[in-house]
Amino acid sequence: MAMPVLTSYFFEDLALGMRETIMKTVMESDVVGFAQVSGDDNPIHLCDVYAAKTRFGQRIAHGLYTASLISAVLGTRLPGPGAVYMSQTLSFKAPVKIGDVVVVSVEVVELVEKGRRCRLHCEASVDGQVVLDGEATVMVPGRPKERAPEPAPGQPAKTEAA
Template sequence: MSEPFKTYYFEDLSVGMRESLMKTVMNEDVVGFAELSGDHNPIHLSEHFAKKTRFGERIAHGLYTASLISAVLGMYLPGPGAVYLHQTLNFKGPVKIGDVVTISVEVTELVEKGRRCKLHCEATVDGKVVLDGEATVMVPSRESAQPKAAAAS
């Protein structure tokens, strides 16, 4: 993404529209997410502890990876003004420190009543799906975004 954000109104959306974001998971991201969330599980923070787990090394919080979906929805598709209503998440594999995660979302359904947009969401590492699910967001209409005409004086 070269642009700081994109804004789509409900009327601009169509089934099949896609957007994606790539992010390298850094130690600082995992430590920061632990601070924000209060989840200090040593599988995320302690190399010594994580070595003894089935993953053999530290892994990022699942909800950290899911939060990257929020970044795509809120900044690129549909973009600013979109409001989360629902999200399903299926965790399918670990994300490790240093992994490059690709988050992709695709519009799968548009419901005019309430300006609802459903999107398939997926996170991959090296082409392998590590998380998927479906999001439903409410999207502003072009009409609601127009400034109201000033009253005649």
């Protein structure tokens, strides 16, 4: 996956219906790397001989690898850097195979001012077929407050009356 251009939204910049999408071709090195990082070395992901005997007929990517692509969108595009994952629901619909091009989209479906929470519908598809969907809730940074200008050198700082 090419590193996406980082976009960053403050909570105040978000609106219902905002949407972002990325595409990722699943490579063998992705599946092997995810197995190493996660410790999930199930042969359905790593062994051609084993996987050929399963109902899928070939190796498949880890479900959580596919789900991790949602994190890539949330952390780099919408809302972007500074967003903190609070929760995620996932419903796996179909397998993702090595070589598949996964299209991952997230859409803002709710904004909650208290705590600056954003709920997003998340979906991954291959060739137009949904392979994974769910919802994520993230906490989004607020826009920084404007700071008062610094006093000129030799001038006293202004203080607010009590």
